[in-house]
Amino acid sequence: MATIKTAVTDQEIQMCWEALYLLRPMLQPELFVAQIKNMQKEGYVLLYLFLDNKVVSIAGYRILTMLHSGKMLYIDDLSTLESARGNGHASLLLNHLLEVATKNHCKAIHLDSGPLRTKAHQLYLKEGFVVSAAHFSKAIV
Secondary structure (H helix, E strand, O other): OOEEEEOOOHHHHHHOHHHHHHHOOOOOOOOHHHHHHHHHHOOOEEEEEEEOOEEEEEEEEEEEEEOOOEEEEEEEEEEEOHHHOOOOHHHHHHHHHHHHHHHOOOOEEEEOOOOOOHHHHHHHHHOOOOOOOOOOOOOOO
16 A cells, blocks of 8 residues: 655655656756755655555645745645556645645645646646646746
């Protein structure tokens, strides 16, 4: 049976590497644990779905308040191993995050998704998310 846990220890964070690297290939393995620990100081929470002695799916989130939306749960990262996709793991994590958001009196759950991630978009729409904005960014070099 799948279990959702919070990655706190260095070992738990390291176990999430494979699933997170699929989503964020720019990550460097030797800096990964320290990077997550620094983000945790800023409120980042890394969940993982553990099945058959392996992390098969992850979700990273923060709870924050913005003027345009009020208090919200923002999903930074959501990823499932390719070999485990199509088994409902991401939906299980999204439902868990809905419970977390509800318990924390959030008004909404937000996330951004790359324009080419059409399979992910299908999942989000199936789970009741709507396309509510276009996200713009500008690199500072």
